Amino acid sequence: MSASAGNTSNNGAVRNGDPPLRAIGLCKTFKVATRTLTALDDVTLSLTPGVVTGLIGPDGAGKTTFMRLAAGLLAPDAGSIEVLGLDATRDGLAVQSRIGYMPQRFGLYEDLSVQENLDLYADLQGVSPGERPARYARLMEMTGLAPFGRRLAGRLSGGMKQKLGLACTLVNPPRLLLLDEPTVGVDPVSRRDLWAIVYQLVAQQSMSVLLSTAYLDEAQRCAQVILLHQGRVVDQGPPAHFSDPLAGRTLRVTGAAATRRRLQSALARRPGVLDAVLQGESVRVVMQEGAALDCAALGEPVRCESVPPRFEDGFVALLHGDREAIRPPQVRVTPTFTGDAIVVTDLTRRFGGFVAVQRVSFAVRPGEVFGLLGANGAGKTTTFRMLCGLLAPSSGEVRVAGLDLRRAAARARGRIGYMAQRFSLYANLSAHQNLAFFARAYGLAGARAGERIAWALDAFELGDLAGVESGTLPLGYKQRLAMAAALLHEPDILFLDEPTSGVDPLARREFWSRINALAEGGVTVLVTTHFMEEAEYCDRLAIMAAGEVxxxxxxxxxKAAAARPGEAPPEMEEAFIALIQAREG
Structure with missing residues (x-):
């Protein structure tokens, strides 16, 4: 959906300098079974013209609902929303003809080529044939899709699909662009490219952009940020407005590398600590106002130093009070095998003439958290599926939990837990029914099944939601349920395929607290992720490109390998991009 440029006003006109979007007292509720869910509650806000505004908040905060109201796709229960001088409720079709809107699952036609998708959206948006060549050339240059015009959209990588979706949205350049989490599931290289495109549009066309995101480093790049929580506006302002009040309250605590998980867990329980997350070899700590950290009381030699606050610290500090402290699951695994948990030797996978994975070799130690990273299309998902026994290798060897996957695949799968990217839950079954189904799938029955289901509901704090259909659960609770299901049979090894994609930062912290507890209990974890801060939580990483490590x-x-001579090591995302670019020449 896109828009024509130009000033419009209340029967169509808006003056330069006026807010491109203004909401007053906006309310919206939804009926889900017998429950009424409040998505937006008395939301009043306006956008600054000609800048990128970030819309952030935890799962269920109301971000997507607000976007859909702004696009004229939903009607509010109360209040009003004005877009480019038009009432979005009364004049929805007119609004849709003037804005660009890219929802989370943009509607590409996967059986059409890149060029055919552009032509289709140009037809829908009324772009004349004479205007198309210049616009296409510009969009293909911006997105880097020029060499792929004849490729089917379904054969593009995830990052390229997002770029094509953005190009289709921009075939008719809008005054206001709405982007609903456009970078979820996109690798750091493609994410950086998408941001470059957005800022190019703002700079060259004075476009206003409202962008919702689960990445807080992206919010920090925005000129303005709106924080939603439980359907209400918590605060609004430039990123520094959120981080500056924490000056003097953010610390880096460093101890022995081998004990960093235990150090993080101990710090999270200290009085006055709002947040404690792993950051490389250290733990980043945010303190409550007026509190001080007694490093000597931690019981081991550590170094504490003050560091500048960042936007993410402000986000967590504002919302932390509404989250209950979690109880990480208590797990103690005695491996059923000797030696390494996973051994990969010369692993190769071909699809016809295309080599997706080429002679990959590595090993994962028992109780290790091992990260598998790569740009979209790098071969990591194919590798991951072969390690899980879901895809047969063309050549090479995989041993999991001491078993050769070619010869003992069924026995090996009995020793692993698997959590898919979309969680693989049955939406019309309750949380308890899902657990019962997976218990049977893992061969659990009778009293043993009942015991493990009771453990899962308690350990993941799902007891109050046992009878709720999983399809209606917030994303963070679906994630808990999926992990609980994967651990029912007490596996030695847990495979996690982008388990936090689209999940809000607070839910991601809860998730990794559970992962840390599992690793401390002896569970081996192999995880794929596009969040580079999560890569810091891993003991070791393998970075893939073009099917190779x-x-x-x-x-x-x-990070040291990606550092330039004489310079300090970069952040993980910069290191990732540098390694990929070096590979591509």
Whole structure:
């Protein structure tokens, strides 16, 4: 959906300098079964013209509902929303003809080529044949899709699909662009490219952009940020407005590398600590106002130093009070095998003439958290599926939990837990029914099944939701349920395929607290992720490109390998991009 440029006013006109979007007292509720869910509650806000405004908040905050109201796709229960001088409720079709809107699952036609998708959206948006060549050329240059005009959309990588979706949205350049989490599931290289496109549009066309995102580093790049929580506006302002009040309250605590998980867990329980997350070899800590950290009381030698606050610290500090402290699951696994948990030797996978994975080799130690990273199309998902026994290799060897996947695949799968990216839950079954189904799938029955289901509901704090259909659960609770299901049979090894994609930062913290507890209990974890801060939580990483392993090592070693001579090691995302670009020449 896109828009024509130009000033419009109340029967169509808006003056330059006026807010491109203004909401007053906006309310919206939804009926889900017998429950009434409040998505937006008395939301009043306006956008600054000609800048990128970030819309952030936890799962269920109301971000997507607000976007859909602004696009004229929903009607509010109360209040009003004005877009480019038009009432979005009364004049929805007119609004849709003037804005660009890219929802989370943009409607590409996967059986059409890149060029055919552009032509289709140009037809829908009324772009004349004479205007198309210049616009197409510009969009193809911006997105880097020029060499792929004849490729079917279904054969593009995830990042390229997002770029094509954005190009289709921009075939008719709008005054206001609404982007609903456009970078979810996109690798850091493609994410950076998408941001470059957005800022190019703002700079060259004075376009106003409202962008919702689960990445807080992206919010920090915005000129303005609107924080939603439980359907209400918590605060609004430039990113520094959120981070500056925490000056003097953010610390880096460093101890022995081998004990960093235990250090993080101990710090999270200290009085006055709002937040404690792993960051490389250290733990980043945010303190409550007026509180001080007694490092000597931690019981081991550590170094504490003050660091500047960042936007993410402000986000967590504002919302932390509404989250209850979690109880990480208590797990103690005695491996059923000797040696490494996963051994990969010369692993190769071909699809016809295309080599997706080429002679990949690495090993994962028992109780290790091992990250598998790569740009979209790098071969990591194919590798991951082969390690899980879901896809047969063309050649090479995979041993999981001491078993050869070619010869003992069924026995090996009995020793692993698998959590898919979309969680693989049955939406019309309750949480309890899902657990019962997976218990049977893992061969659990009778009293043993009942015991493990009771453990899962308690350990993941799902007891109050046991009878709720999983399809109606917030994303963070679906994630809990999926992990609980994967652990029912007490596996030695847990495979996690982008488990936090689209999940809000607070839910991601809860998730990784559980992962840390599992690793401390002896569970081996292999995880794929596009969140580079999550890569810091891993003991070791393998970075893939074009089906090959580019680098393998600890996060510190990966960053050191990407550092320029005489310079400090970069952040993980910069290191990832540098390694990929070096591979591409």
């Amino acid at each position: 580019l680098a393998i090592g600890t996060p510190a070693e990966i």
